[in-house]
Amino acid sequence: MAERGVLLCFLFAVFFTWGFSLVHARRLGLPKTTVLDVSGSIQESLNVLSLSPRSEKMVFEQQERRSPSSSSSSSSSSLALSLHPRASLHKSSHRDYKSLVLARLERDSARVRSLSTRIDLAIAGITKSDLKPVEKGLEAESLETPLISGASQGSGEYFSRVGIGNPPKHVYMVVDTGSDVNWVQCAPCADCYQQADPIFEPSLSSSYASLTCESQQCKSLDISECRNDSCLYEVSYGDGSYTVGEFATETITLEGSASQNNVAIGCGHDNEGLFVGAAGLLGLGGGSLSFPSQINASSFSYCLVNRDSDSASTLEFNSQLPAYSVTAPCLRNNQFDTFYYLGMTGIGVGGEMLSIPRSSFEVDESGNGGIIIDSGTAVTRLQSEVYNSLRDSFVGGTQHLPSTSGVALFDTCYDLSSRSSVEVPTVSFHFPEGKYLALPAKNYLIPVDSAGTFCFAFAPTTSQLSIIGNVQQQGTRVTYDLANSLVGFSPNGC
Numbered sequence: 044m045a046e047r048g049v050l051l052c053f054l055f056a057v058f059f060t061w062g063f064s065l066v067h068a069r070r071l072g073l074p075k076t077t078v079l080d081v082s083g084s085i086q087e088s089l090n091v092l093s094l095s096p097r098s099e100k101m102v103f104e105q106q107e108r109r110s111p112s113s114s115s116s117s118s119s120s121s122l123a124l125s126l127h128p129r130a131s132l133h134k135s136s137h138r139d140y141k142s143l144v145l146a147r148l149e150r151d152s153a154r155v156r157s158l159s160t161r162i163d164l165a166i167a168g169i170t171k172s173d174l175k176p177v178e179k180g181l182e183a184e185s186l187e188t189p190l191i192s193g194a195s196q197g198s199g200e201y202f203s204r205v206g207i208g209n210p211p212k213h214v215y216m217v218v219d220t221g222s223d224v225n226w227v228q229c230a231p232c233a234d235c236y237q238q239a240d241p242i243f244e245p246s247l248s249s250s251y252a253s254l255t256c257e258s259q260q261c262k263s264l265d266i267s268e269c270r271n272d273s274c275l276y277e278v279s280y281g282d283g284s285y286t287v288g289e290f291a292t293e294t295i296t297l298e299g300s301a302s303q304n305n306v307a308i309g310c311g312h313d314n315e316g317l318f319v320g321a322a323g324l325l326g327l328g329g330g331s332l333s334f335p336s337q338i339n340a341s342s343f344s345y346c347l348v349n350r351d352s353d354s355a356s357t358l359e360f361n362s363q364l365p366a367y368s369v370t371a372p373c374l375r376n377n378q379f380d381t382f383y384y385l386g387m388t389g390i391g392v393g394g395e396m397l398s399i400p401r402s403s404f405e406v407d408e409s410g411n412g413g414i415i416i417d418s419g420t421a422v423t424r425l426q427s428e429v430y431n432s433l434r435d436s437f438v439g440g441t442q443h444l445p446s447t448s449g450v451a452l453f454d455t456c457y458d459l460s461s462r463s464s465v466e467v468p469t470v471s472f473h474f475p476e477g478k479y480l481a482l483p484a485k486n487y488l489i490p491v492d493s494a495g496t497f498c499f500a501f502a503p504t505t506s507q508l509s510i511i512g513n514v515q516q517q518g519t520r521v522t523y524d525l526a527n528s529l530v531g532f533s534p535n536g537c
Contacts, residue, residue: 073469075394076440079484081495082463088140088490091351122300122338122360126218128350129200141450141492147200148451151421151512157280158221158382158420159506165379166410200350200513201418202321203358206296207308208248213296214240214322218345218358220418220523223330223381224264224278225295226286226309227323233313239320245310250294252305260307261290263331276309284316286323295334297360303338327418328381335360335525344522345418346537347513349485356537364522368531371474373523378410383523385416385511385530388475390429392436393468403429404509414509416521416530422452423501423512430503433470437499440468450491453498457488460495472511480532486515 137143202215207227214227215238228235230242245251254261254274261267261274267290268275274290288311296302311323326333327343335343338360346356364370372386387404389396403426406413414425425433434455444465447458459465467488471481489500500514520536522529 073391073394073471073479073481075469076466077469077481077484079465079467079488079497080463081459081465081497084485084490084497085493085495087349087351088493092137092140092143121362122297122303122340123357123362124203124205124297124300125355126345126347126358127202127204127355128348128352129202139493140490141496144491145451147421152452154221154420155424155504155506155510158415158417158510159504159508162376162379162382162410162508163506200421201345201347203325204298205325206302207243207293207322208245209250209294209302210248211294211296211302212241212243212248214238214243215320216323216325217321218325218327218418220327220383220416221381221420222278222324222326223328223333223336224276224309225306225324225326225332225334226276226278226288226311228286228314229288229310229312231312235311235314236316237320238322240322243310243322245291245293248293250292250304251310252292254290254292254307260292260332264290278309280316285314286311286316287313306334306337307332329375329383330381333381335523341526342522342524344520344531346520346533347418347517348537349517350513354537362522364524364529364531365520365533365536368520368522368533369474369478369480370524370529370531371478373525373528373530374406374413375528376406376410376413382415382417383530384413386475387414387472389473390433391469391471391473391479392433393440395436396473397432397436399429399432412507412509414511416511416516418513418516420510420512421514423515424504424506424508424510425501426507426509427503427505429509430501433501434499437468437470447496450496450498452502453491453500455499456491457497458495459497462495480519480534482515483518483534486517489514 137146201218203218204213205216206213216227227243228238230244232242235242255272256269256274258274264274264276266277275288276290277285277287279285286309288309291308291310292305293308294302294304295306295308327335330336340360342362342364343358343360344362345358348354348356374384374386376382376384384406388401389399391397404414438455441457444457444459447456449456467484469481470487471479473479487500488497490496491498518535518537520533522531522533524531
């Protein structure tokens, strides 16, 4: 009788566990697998090496002719400009796709190190000026070894066409959610790198106005100096890039939109780095000097097209959150206001939630940890324990695929040269209230050469800071609803 009771208890436990798993999987509402178009991805890797930036520039010039001449705008109106991948601006000099990928990954690693260092120093209460005081003025000699970075612009993969001054001179600018300070190269140049457009001439703009040292904008800079009551700025980057010059206000004109007056922007007379044709940077971070903050935007959004294409999408300000968006809390770190932290609760593989503590995605009381969403980082970085759990679960669902050796920071790769398509486990990000975002297979299994080698596009980090990168964001409109502290994800939103 006792043995019968034990057997019944065992059967009940098995049924309860099995039933709970089914309910749990059903609650996710996700298919266990999805299909990767191998042939299509390989073809794109072949095409990117032959893209011509000239034809894309003609498109930009046509857009400029359609720009309005209005000089004022309400902060409540919607603003938009085109957003283009790096490939449409800069023709690749790499001999093959693998060397292009390796260069991208090297730049990406430099950016991630600099982002992690920046938050670590902020938590420790150390500023850039503490580390590298400006004693001799903002000169090139004092910038030979930049210490920290808000971004490594060499990894900038997306650019917009922006009008600077009055009348507006249109230039390419890197867009970056990991930076606050807007800046553009300016004449006269003590040292300027090569860009695709003529250097901006502030003397030819009727709206250019230098900022004084007592201005709030000047006081908000990490590093500044006063010279003849004019505010000088410096921004240095982890890859050795930097920009130095005068801090001023200027008129900014977006495509098809009215102009924004009195935007604080750096006028860089001494610049160096891997900016790849861009004239400067449009900062989309959460700090007071960023472009969204200065125009009092209630929201901004972007949709990142495949960076191996010459397609385009838009960067929009004050636009409505699409009704079909998956939303998550947009959180802030009181130790550092630039980054946008994501209220994330877990990760799923194959329709099942992984056993990952929620604390792995949360900012602690000291400001450590958490996960940010970033337009400039390419590959998503996860804490090592979280990454290992994700990778092991994915590998468990891809036993039918032939594996091959790792490439650079990728340790999980496959030889798909003989396949036109493959079925792989679904990967999903999970948020409060049972919401989730299922990623397309091409956003996490990517080609690293043109011969059919594909790698799992996540990587571990020893830093406590995790980052959702742009490879995982491609094809999804990401909306930063600043007014309601939400981040919205709208699949197929480009």
